[in-house]
Amino acid sequence: MIDQHVSLLLVVIPLLAAPFVAVLPGRHLAWLATQIITAICFALAIYQLLQVLQGGIISYELGGWAPPWGIEYRIDAANALLAVIIAGIAAITAPYSLASVQREIPQHQHSLFYASFLLCITGLLGISLTGDIFNLFVFLEISSLSSYALISMGKQRQALTAAYQYLIMGTIGATFFLIGVGLLYAQTGTLNMADLAARLPEVIQLRTVHTAFGFILVGVALKLALFPLHLWLPNAYTFAPSVVTIFLAATATKVAVYVMLRLNLTIFSSDFVLKTPANEIFLTLGIIGIIVASATAIIQKDAKRLLAYSSVAQIGYMIIGLGFASIAGLTATLVHIFNHAIMKAALFMAIGAIFYRIGSSRLDDLTGLGRQMPWTFGALIIGGLSLIGVPGTAGFISKWYLVIAALEQDNWLATIAILGGSLLAVIYVWKLVEVLYFKVATSERQDVREAPLLLLVPTWVIALSNIYFGFDTTWTVGVAQTAIKMLGMS
């Protein structure tokens, strides 16, 4: 039975677990349930990826209504890979959350926290698996609403403003997306992505379709924090509880990049996109985003905010790959979605471990702690090297493919931006290292000890995976290439 329903179970299991977790008494039960559920999801996601790689596209009809009338889940290698990333990051964040959540969130909110966390996983997995564009909007809202709630649970009061800011921007993004979907529906009478792709060529010259494309593009760009629509992101990442920052930084924006990919390749054909200025916009904003966001990261005074700006810059890399509209470029985007998830997870986990000890992530408070917390610091170094793109780490692989894609099209500006972004990354990662290792700890922080094992083990698992995927690329580049083939690029 599982064979046939695996894609559906991925969405339904966390959805069904969330209401139970919300009413569970005590903090350990809620955590334990979350841990088990995320582990099951991770196993299912891997199983699903293997199924897709062997047997091709999976299609699942909800309620037994055949597409295009009913909602269809349609899984090819691209969304199967994305589901593995989401479920994997969730499964590795879950053990980390036991200690971290206990420190950062008042106890009476624990069960609500884990319930929102599960709903967020449901939403993100739903976005990645569904083949229906309206259903995608619904899941987008599920994941967004739960992440607003999660961010607002941060310890500092600014968390509320950050969540509110994200709520406003996120709602505008979702509204734009929905307006676009509405226009498409008015023109074609269908919401199924595959059916849309089949019907759009007839009406492609109409202005309504172009308007729809524009609306959806801007809506998704807001969600993925494309420069200059990224203003909600730094505050949200800085003030959210550490666990939430780790999970959202590693998954939420990536899912939006995937939606953009799906939009450009599956729904609107690449011929249509080539006739619009979309790819030029992607390239221009991507290049400016990399440079400006990396430069902004350098002058930050808070470690989490520094990494948040670095995330905006990394989104730039993914979008540039999309803008190339070539096999190499799209492969680089998909690979970087995966690699950036693991490198940012490692970095935010390390910062979260320090936050666990001292309750702050301001650079002034972190001085010298690298020496007192050597293991945490080690993981941070690996994550940082991967972020820079040093050979032997996952980051190198994605930068390599991206540079190849840029050179393929003789796009020197993009090449310079990609390499220049890496140099800027060296500066801001070095800034972290300098503060953590080469400055002396203030007298009141002399007795800060290494983070507990509960935090260190997940951090190191993710950190080592950065090195593993820097050497073995069958699961990243290999799957990405299969995915691009399945998306019909040639």
Next chain:
Amino acid sequence: MSHNLILRIISKFLIPLIILFAFYVQFHGDFGPGGGFQAGVIFSVAFILYTLVFGLDSAEKIITPVVLRILASLGVVIYAGTGVASLLLGANYLDYDVLGKTPVAGQHVGILVIELGVGITVASVMILIFYSFAGRDRD
């Protein structure tokens, strides 16, 4: 409170009617306009009116926030559980055909149960939101 006499009498008269209408919208939903969401909102209006007239404390004696939280979760469980029930009966998720003796009967049962779940969750969440706004100046 004595000067609110007219309000209290009228609302005592209205509240049962509102609840009755909510049930009508709920259970007539698969034949006419209506359904769980609308019914849930109407149902919660009865409680909101009661809270406005008789105060938050007496409203919370009738239904406490803890119960509401459980009910809100229960609705989701009913909805998602119906889908799992059709899974267990060997069909696809939320395929109501297998829930009754004939597919048509199954569709009726399915939509009724699903909408009940929606109604319960919407009503309890609406009341919860109102409670938390009304109780803001307590702490």
